[in-house]
Amino acid sequence: MNTRLCKRLGIEFPLFGFSHCRDVVAEVTNAGGFGVLGAVGLTPEKLDVELRWITDRVNGKPFGIDLLIPEKMLGKEEDTTDAELRARIPAGHKAYVEGLLRRHQIDTSGLWDDDPNDRDSSIMREAGAARMLQIAFKYPIKMFVNALGVPPASIIANAHERGILVGALTGSPRHAIKHAQAGVDVLVAAGGEAGGHCGEIATIVLVPEVLQAIEGHVNIDVLAAGGIATGRQMAACMAMGAAGAWCGSVWLTTTEAETTPTVKEKMLKATSANTVRSRSRTGKPTRQLQSAWTDAWQAEGAPAPLPMPLQGLLSRPPMLKVDKLAVGGHEGAKAISSYFVGQCVGLMNEEQSTRSVVYEFKKDFYEAVERLSATLAD
Amino acid sequence: MNTRLCKRLGIEFPLFGFSHCRDVVAEVTNAGGFGVLGAVGLTPEKLDVELRWITDRVNGKPFGIDLLIPEKMLGKEEDTTDAELRARIPAGHKAYVEGLLRRHQIDTSGLWDDDPNDRDSSIMREAGAARMLQIAFKYPIKMFVNALGVPPASIIANAHERGILVGALTGSPRHAIKHAQAGVDVLVAAGGEAGGHCGEIATIVLVPEVLQAIEGHVNIDVLAAGGIATGRQMAACMAMGAAGAWCGSVWLTTTEAETTPTVKEKMLKATSANTVRSRSRTGKPTRQLQSAWTDAWQAEGAPAPLPMPLQGLLSRPPMLKVDKLAVGGHEGAKAISSYFVGQCVGLMNEEQSTRSVVYEFKKDFYEAVERLSATLAD
Incomplete structure (x- = not known):
């Protein structure tokens, strides 16, 4: 052209x-x-x-x-x-995330410890x-x-x-x-x-x-x-x-x-109806695969997502943990696992x-x- | 072709x-x-x-x-x-609509009277x-x-x-x-x-x-x-x-x-950002011009829209009244006035x-x- x-x-x-x-x-x-x-x-x-x-x-x-x-x-x-920002995350939000993980049989000890390699x-x-x-x-x-x-x-x-x-x-x-x-x-x-x-x-x-x-x-x-x-x-x-x-x-x-095998498999199976626009990952609306994570933030009684960048700092540690566990076949982690993707995921079939x-x-x-x-x- | x-x-x-x-x-x-x-x-x-x-x-x-x-x-x-269906509309929903109309200086007497010419x-x-x-x-x-x-x-x-x-x-x-x-x-x-x-x-x-x-x-x-x-x-x-x-x-x-002059004027001015997808008109999600009507149904404390066809039976009398008043220049009615339209309203400029x-x-x-x-x- x-x-x-x-x-x-x-x-x-x-x-x-x-x-x-x-x-x-x-x-x-x-x-x-x-x-x-x-x-x-x-x-x-x-x-x-x-x-x-x-x-x-x-x-x-x-x-x-x-x-x-x-x-x-x-x-x-x-x-x-980031340490100062992390200190501003309300305890209730952390507890909500921990509850979600525990309901999916995921150990939450050390979840919020600093990762020296993190961005x-x-x-x-x-x-x-x-x-x-x-x-x-x-x-x-x-x-x-x-x-x-x-x-x-x-x-x-x-x-x-x-x-x-x-x-x-x-x-x-x-x-x-x-x-x-x-x-x-x-x-x-x-x-x-x-x-x-x-x-x-x-x-x-x-x-x-x-x-x-x-x-x-x-x-x-x-x-x-x-x-x-x-x-x-x-x-x-x-x-x-x-x-x-x-x-x-x-x-x-x-x-x-770079997607995990779990996410890739979910995407290959998904139709265009399987994404949601949600503030649960970064604090601003992002479209992503619907999962137990996005469901939890839309559930009745869920706390409102925090403003950017706090929600990102809140969601990052559990989602990193979930990705690791999902690769090992952990069913609870697979259910929570999600990633950003557009509605065209319905056209991505192989x-x-x-x-x-x-x-x-x-x-x-x-x-x-x-x-x-x-x-x-x- | x-x-x-x-x-x-x-x-x-x-x-x-x-x-x-x-x-x-x-x-x-x-x-x-x-x-x-x-x-x-x-x-x-x-x-x-x-x-x-x-x-x-x-x-x-x-x-x-x-x-x-x-x-x-x-x-x-x-x-x-329809009379039997109308009887199933909760009093609280009617009161909510009446409150919205009154806040916009619209008289609500006779609002729910049967209209023999109605569909x-x-x-x-x-x-x-x-x-x-x-x-x-x-x-x-x-x-x-x-x-x-x-x-x-x-x-x-x-x-x-x-x-x-x-x-x-x-x-x-x-x-x-x-x-x-x-x-x-x-x-x-x-x-x-x-x-x-x-x-x-x-x-x-x-x-x-x-x-x-x-x-x-x-x-x-x-x-x-x-x-x-x-x-x-x-x-x-x-x-x-x-x-x-x-x-x-x-x-x-x-x-x-068939649109009223008020609605037509709103549409000609609207951008694609001025529509909302809302259950407030028929009970199922419909895209329409954002207005005081759609805002009211998204406000905190608003009742949940009723299932089809009840929400339609609830919204029809006030919206007919609003359309009539808006044509006469009633400011409150103009603010509530809305109609179904797609996001392409932003491309409809004359x-x-x-x-x-x-x-x-x-x-x-x-x-x-x-x-x-x-x-x-x-």
Whole structure:
């Protein structure tokens, strides 16, 4: 394909593969798409390792990174440590989580002990994100994307100085205008059917509405996100004017994915009806597999989820424990086990390699173009 | 267009216009689409009048009707009158509604008095629906569509005997399979962004998932519904394999529409973020304009909405009163005023004639086909 965005980024097929798994990022890029490393779960040291690994494998082909710098977050303006934040979690919330785990035969002793290897939520603040980007800038990244809110001006300026495009996820036309005014190059219009953080406006409405909202900003490319796991859906969005598709969920059932075997199996079996939008994981609404965890936070008498980042600090230790136990076959842990995924999980029905996913996207895309053109044939 | 469905129905452009307004139905048909009269709000006598009116205006061009025969409904199996059903509405629910109206300076005296001209929910049961269809069969309708649940076998058989196609709305792949097994000809895959009764699966996921689910049923055509108000969205859905688009919302801001001036003004101003999915109007989740009415049913301490058809019987008198007062400029009534509409309300920004909407759809559709084809050009 020879679209403007393909030329801007030097890619062949405008399929953007967002993943926390470096193998997926490299494979998407190597197959002609654009891999984006989700770096929010990483320490700066680990980011360095991952970007070096990817750089060594893509032979000069382009890739990018994604951070999460929310505009509104508890403790955002303060020099707060995670230990201080953890101390703000109400005892009742911890007790509620412990009760859920115990009802599923999971031992909760030591559950809240500090993990010295754990990440630190300071990278979700501007200074922390800037530290991450200083590392990223050592590598030939072609795009930096912010997953929540308008990217800070200093970061946009820094990226542009280096010829790096700045992208931002947006769930509403109102936010799209803010991003456009801030100087963002690529808008990722993410519908409510998306996995992870999401709004409530569906992709098929959001994409044309965002395009309309930023009509005067002729240099912005809009990617469609939310519920896309096939080339025909990508074609659908490009028929509406999107410059490509941004996908996060579809990689989670690939052979390379970082998902646990339990989660992968659940995803392969799930239909689109098996996800929920819930604040139970991060404090902001995220779409994820429905499980005993999400059920518990929707049950009568459940405490309200805490604001970001407290709910994330609360949910992380039990979910790490659950993942470990589930791998060993623990039934209670399997029932609680969940992960972020979009409604397109219903279209993800077999495990395959990342490269094979990209190739199927291309084939399905071309067939969709032909199918649509054929409607006008006599 | 020369697609199978166009040939089956004798239409030029597979845009299906669902409306409670006979003028919209006739105009959609006359402009080359397929008008569908939403008959659930009508008495049998009124249906007769409306179908005669449409028949007289379309010069043999095809149109259809839509009824709502839910599979599960309180009093469905019984020979229950609306008066008996109304007696089952808890006093607390009526008091809650009265309180809301009074807080908006609306007099509630006589609010619950019987209206002799009012419709009757018996048409939502099989026998009542059959009475409606006996009338419909006097006119040259080409399709009958059921808006909730699998159409009863007797009705499918009766329609097929007369060469009338049977359609059904579906919000999930699981239901799509049930419809296919029952012998439905046209499936309307309606996403959670749709106005009126809707599920939670978004159109962009639901359409390919439904197509996959009914893969062996080669004679079924699948229409896409939910959030569609432009030709580019229709093209998007047809790129994914849909046989056309089913639209209900986009007609609500036409010059012909039955909407009150207040509702029309609200819709023209609304963005996609101004709708909510709420059980406050019919007892089942419906998407509608967010208003003081929907807010009140989500407020802390609000009673839970009643099961269908009780909530409809509860909401109808106050909403009729509100609509009348709003037309006269009553501010409190304007705040409560609402109507069913999809998220595509954000794309409905100017009042225009129904015919002009259809023509814009065609133009926008053709442009979308060209836009998508151009991505593959060198």
